[in-house]
Amino acid sequence: MSFQTQYQSKRVTAENAIDQLRNGDFIVVPTGVGEPPTLLTALSAQRHRFHDIKVAQILAVRKFDYFDPDTADHVRHVAFFFGSASRAGGQQGSVDFIPCSFSDIPVMIQRGQIPADVVFSMASPMDEKGFFSLSLGADYTMAAVAKARAIVLEVNPNVPFTHGNCHVHVSQVSALVESSEPVLEVGLPKIGPVQQAIGKYVADMIDDGSTLQIGYGGIPDAVVMQLAGKHDLGIHTEMIGDGILTLIESGAITNRKKNYLPGKMVATFALGSKKLYQFMERNPMLEMHPADFTNDPYLAGQNDKLVSINATLQIDLLGQCGSESLGPMPYSGSGGQVDFVRAANRSQGGKSFIVLPATAKNDTLTRIVPTLTPGAHVTTSKNDINYVVTEFGVAQLRGKSARQRAQEMIAIAHPDFRAELTEGARRLNLL
Incomplete structure (x- = not known):
């Protein structure tokens, strides 16, 4: 049977594709814009016919009707990382949460610790050899493809076909749904003077020939x-976005000095503009790989001068980062922060930066604290932390004593809070 014949035999409407599901199924969906909107809209419309369906994803970007807390017994979202679509449900208890580092999700799927009964994913058009590209999110989805009973793809001509370990053959697919809506575009975050000041400190410490991991957010984009x-x-990153694209266009990125996969950019998901998605199309400079490859500290750390830039919400005087919750209230997730902090620590000449504004709520609340708020989820540990940057300077903590760390952290706090932090450090016998 030819590839085209197989394709046509598996092409169905989104409504009929939902028939692939069974009660109790665990559906794996890619990161961000790799989520298939036509399929998830159809699932939302039919959610009342099912019981105990789970939809698992690291970052949902659209709030589909199945997020309705009143129908969570029918279809329930499971977050590996909260975003704007899933955060309220996570805080209210109608969305489940699996704590994990990004690099561990494919491994947990492979080992059966996270189920993978069905895959729903966006995909590029099929090539002449019968392959689709899951270019927008190879992440943990490729691990799920290897385990799933049913693979359902939403094929869209606006999804780029890319190189790397992100391909699914038509013979593996259970059902195909076609759509042609533009891939969701996610704009660059707003950058203010605080973000610019932090960005300059970090940028000044990045040497020519460095390999970058750049997260999403105003401060990384300011860098x-x-x-x-x-x-x-x-x-060598987890996310490729428009910020990276601007550096390619400026000529700053050549990938020539990389030790691991020289000449190639490596990422696991894409989040940006139509221009970015078009740039990705069969670009020999770019490879999209699963997160247990991109985020493996050993592999990423083989690049000399690896620089990681990630944000946190709160940090204490020892350098413990509460990057994913407001006290006990969930806000985001671990993501790949620890993966790349450890990768940069392994790298010869590597530098990991944790960045944050010194204050919140119009300078009324310090983000640098003697101890984290009770119940805060610790993301990056005191043992892994290296550089911490606010708009007031840079603290270098790795190899420093607890007393030295407290002094460094107080020095980059907002001046209005330094006396208070000094007193807090004394109460903790740090000074």
Whole structure:
């Protein structure tokens, strides 16, 4: 049977594709814009016919009707990381949460610790050899493809076909749904003077020839804006976005100095503009791989001068980062922060940066605290932390004593809170 014949035999409407599901199924969906909107809309419309369906994803970007807390017994979201679509449900208890690092999710699926009965994913058009590309989110989805009973793809001509370990053959697919809506575009975050100041501190410490992991957010993008004059930068990251694209266009990124996969950018999911998605199409410079490859500290750390840039919400005087909750209230998740902090620590000449504004709520609340708020989820530990950057400077903590750490952290706090933090440090016998 030809590939096209197989394709046509599996092509169905989204409504009929939902028939692949059984009560109790665990559906794995890719990160961000890799989520298939036509399929998830159809699932939402038919959710009352099912019982105990779970939809698992690291970052949902659309709030489909199945997020309705009144129908959570029918279809329930499971978050590996909370975003705007899932955060309220997580805080209210109608969305489940699986704590994990990004790099561990494929491994947990492979070992059966996280189920994978069905895969729902966006996909590129099929090539002449019968392959689709899951270019928008190889992440943990490729691990789920290897385990799932049913693989249902939403094929869209606006999804790029990319190189790397992100391909699914038509013979593996249970059902195909076609759509042609533009891939969701996610714009760059707003950058203010605080973000610019932090970005400059970090950018000044990035050497030519460094390999970058750049997360999403105003501060990482503020760093990117100030790197256009650098030379021979490389990319080994989890997310490829428009900030990276601007550095490619400026000539700052060449990937020539990378030790691991020289000449290639490596990422596991994409989040950006139509221009970015078009850039990805069969680009020999780019490979999309699963997160247990991109985020493996051993592999990423083989690149000399690996730089990781990630944000936190709160940090204590020892350097413990509460990056994913407001006290006990969930806000995001671990993601790949620890993966790349450890990768940069392994790298020869590597630097990991944890970045945050010194204050919140119009300078009325310090984000640098003697101890984390009770119940806060610790993300990056005191043992892994290296550089911490606020708009007031840089603290270098790795190899420092508890007393030295407290002094460094107080020095980069907002001046209005330094006396208070000094007194807190004394109560803890840190000073």
